[in-house]
Amino acid sequence: MLITMNGRAHQQQDGENALDIVRNREPELAKAALAARLDGGDVISLVTPIYGDHTLEILTFDDKGGRDTLRHTASHVMAQAVQNLRPNAKLAIGPSVDNGFYYDFDVEEPFTPDFLLEVEKEMQKLIKKNDRLERFELPRHEAINFMEEKCQPYKVELINDLPEDAIISFYRQGDFVDLCAGPHLPSTGKVKAFKLTSIAGAYWRGNEKNKMLQRVYGTAFFDKESLQAYLDRMEEAKKRDHRKLGRELDLFALFDEGPGFPFFFPKGMVLRNELESYWRQLHRENGYVECRTPIMLNQHLWEESGHWDHYKENIYSTTIDEQVYCLKPMNCPGGILTYKRKSWSYRELPLRMGELGIVHRHELSGAMHGLMRVRCFTQDDAHLFITPEMIKDEVIGVHKLDDLVYSMFGFKYRVELSTRPENSMGTDEMWEAATAGLKGALDELGVAYTINEGDGAFYGPKIDYHLEDSIGRTWQCGTIQLDMNMPERFDMTYVGPDGEKHRPVMLHRTIYGSIERFIGILTEHFAGAFPLWLSPVQAKIMTITDRADNAAKALEQKLLKAGIRVEMDLRNEKIGFKIREAQMEKVPYMFVIGDKEAESGQAAVRSRKEGDLGSMSAEDILNRLTEEISTKAL
RNA sequence: GCCAAUGUAGCUCAGCUGGCAGAGCAGCGGUUUCGUAAACCGCAGGUCAAGGGUUCGAGUCCCUUCAUUGGCUCCA
Numbered sequence: 001m002l003i004t005m006n007g008r009a010h011q012q013q014d015g016e017n018a019l020d021i022v023r024n025r026e027p028e029l030a031k032a033a034l035a036a037r038l039d040g041g042d043v044i045s046l047v048t049p050i051y052g053d054h055t056l057e058i059l060t061f062d063d064k065g066g067r068d069t070l071r072h073t074a075s076h077v078m079a080q081a082v083q084n085l086r087p088n089a090k091l092a093i094g095p096s097v098d099n100g101f102y103y104d105f106d107v108e109e110p111f112t113p114d115f116l117l118e119v120e121k122e123m124q125k126l127i128k129k130n131d132r133l134e135r136f137e138l139p140r141h142e143a144i145n146f147m148e149e150k151c152q153p154y155k156v157e158l159i160n161d162l163p164e165d166a167i168i169s170f171y172r173q174g175d176f177v178d179l180c181a182g183p184h185l186p187s188t189g190k191v192k193a194f195k196l197t198s199i200a201g202a203y204w205r206g207n208e209k210n211k212m213l214q215r216v217y218g219t220a221f222f223d224k225e226s227l228q229a230y231l232d233r234m235e236e237a238k239k240r241d242h243r244k245l246g247r248e249l250d251l252f253a254l255f256d257e258g259p260g261f262p263f264f265f266p267k268g269m270v271l272r273n274e275l276e277s278y279w280r281q282l283h284r285e286n287g288y289v290e291c292r293t294p295i296m297l298n299q300h301l302w303e304e305s306g307h308w309d310h311y312k313e314n315i316y317s318t319t320i321d322e323q324v325y326c327l328k329p330m331n332c333p334g335g336i337l338t339y340k341r342k343s344w345s346y347r348e349l350p351l352r353m354g355e356l357g358i359v360h361r362h363e364l365s366g367a368m369h370g371l372m373r374v375r376c377f378t379q380d381d382a383h384l385f386i387t388p389e390m391i392k393d394e395v396i397g398v399h400k401l402d403d404l405v406y407s408m409f410g411f412k413y414r415v416e417l418s419t420r421p422e423n424s425m426g427t428d429e430m431w432e433a434a435t436a437g438l439k440g441a442l443d444e445l446g447v448a449y450t451i452n453e454g455d456g457a458f459y460g461p462k463i464d465y466h467l468e469d470s471i472g473r474t475w476q477c478g479t480i481q482l483d484m485n486m487p488e489r490f491d492m493t494y495v496g497p498d499g500e501k502h503r504p505v506m507l508h509r510t511i512y513g514s515i516e517r518f519i520g521i522l523t524e525h526f527a528g529a530f531p532l533w534l535s536p537v538q539a540k541i542m543t544i545t546d547r548a549d550n551a552a553k554a555l556e557q558k559l560l561k562a563g564i565r566v567e568m569d570l571r572n573e574k575i576g577f578k579i580r581e582a583q584m585e586k587v588p589y590m591f592v593i594g595d596k597e598a599e600s601g602q603a604a605v606r607s608r609k610e611g612d613l614g615s616m617s618a619e620d621i622l623n624r625l626t627e628e629i630s631t632k633a634l
Numbered sequence: 635g636c637c638a639a640u641g642u643a644g645c646u647c648a649g650c651u652g653g654c655a656g657a658g659c660a661g662c663g664g665u666u667u668c669g670u671a672a673a674c675c676g677c678a679g680g681u682c683a684a685g686g687g688u689u690c691g692a693g694u695c696c697c698u699u700c701a702u703u704g705g706c707u708c709c710a
Contacts, residue, residue, distance in 0.1 A: 102705095110638060197704095198638095198705070199704085200638070200704060200705030200706065201636065201637025201638065202637080202705065202706045202707090203637095206706070206707070207707080208707050212706075213637090213706095215706080254701095255701095259700090259701065359710085361710090363708075363709075366635065366636070366705085366707085367635090367709075368702090373708095373710085464710095475710085479710070512710085513710040514710040516710090518710090544667085544668070544669055545668065546667065547667080572667070574666095574667095574669090575669055576670060576672070580671035581671085581672090582671095584671080590670085594668095594669055595669095606670070
């Protein structure tokens, strides 16, 4: 028997009963559960009879396991509701996910938004009935017969794919039964607050060759307040959406004329240029050089690199002078040609060569999303040409750069290690050595990471950095890819101390990932209120009457000379109106000049972060701003 | 690419079962010289995404295409 407590599974030992397990393995939980049950508090406990024995599932409300269980139960309630309304709906799967749950259905007629409202009403009824969720198990053939009787072909397929020794369990609530490993809440009435959020198409088992099913997404919480808090957070996230802010702040936009090809307006270009110059400075300080390779190169090169075989469907190409030319989808072949222009000594390695490279990839039309997923973007790429002995140190060096940059922007990030994919090239030995190299570096750094089996690039394993945005979505930004294949393919060499030619190893890496995407993430992260060093307009000088115009112009000149991005608002408008506009533009500093300030040669300073700072002289203002810019303060 | 929804002025949106294309903000022209989130008056602004069809008549109904949004798949 398996007992799940607080998301941890415990296997029953001989002579142990369920209560012993709770008491022995999770004494704190047992105590808490008992105490909470006695006063009717925040514990759900469930004891369900199966074949004379018991399974016991204890989960606390504030625990992830508890929320997952609640949401999973909510998905069962939803499935029951859908079946009541559409008896012919075939059930696929309905798990809990990060912020809620979903259930996939195979139905003749696609769902409509109105139907969602009906389902919600039906769910309310089922929750009111407060049916118990009862678990039972069946031997494999009986389970299959049972699901066949119920006309549930997807469930039959699932059972058939379960391992030989798997326990096949079902959960019943009222007249609804579903194949399910559990655990669940004891009864439907425990689902106190839920909302169905959207309808989507989804392939059966996530494979685009399979039938497309109807997926209904929802979320559930233990109380109405938490649900409302979640909905409010989603609302806030919408306000921060970089596509909305990009237009409102006049930074960037996409037009129908260029799907996936973003335009950057003058203010958006400030962001780009600041990010790029910081990048260049950082790389100069860390022993990198920079190169630039053409965005278009002939097909032959892409055949040689393997991209033609492995990435053809994403490559834009055109025929000129009876030759096929490709817009580069990646920078590496250009970098490799740059390396191969001469012979290299081991003394010159590591060669760390950066490139802000523009790449084009023909992404599926449905995959595009603002700046986060585009068809043309700039990778802050670098190729490190190194000896095998340098792998660990160089990976560590790159990681430190990543950590420095992400921390500077105040990002949390997660690290993933992706291993050899199916459609890959190179020998087993190469892949093993490469994967071990990356692992060794991560382990030495003591960085926590998860392994993503089979998700590497076709030429090598990789480490990915996932940053978290305002809605809690994660975006892959930095990547470190270890490549022993390209050096082989392109017969790259360096001359070792023995005077012989040796094969270098390549590290492909990015930090921002894509400048475009990074700007999108920053926009949402800061809700458009960028730190001073990045702000397109760093300060705004505004006058109360035109008697202050000359004083304003004098201040403007001083700030401009110091390289501050300053704008003036001399319009014949009330000061309240000017401030309102500057506020909405999220300008970090406002300098108000009226008769008083014009007389004393000062300006009333208002900071976005700190509010009113009183009157300051031009010198004080300049010192404050240049200090804040140079430290890149958040 | 697939499933669904959406597309009306620069932006946000109204326009009901088919019957003269509308509002607020932004813009422009005036008046107002004002002390920390919206002064007042006026003017202009549209091939209703594009193309086709039904109809006496289409922003509205139907079809096709394009784009966008939410997902699936893929990925920086």
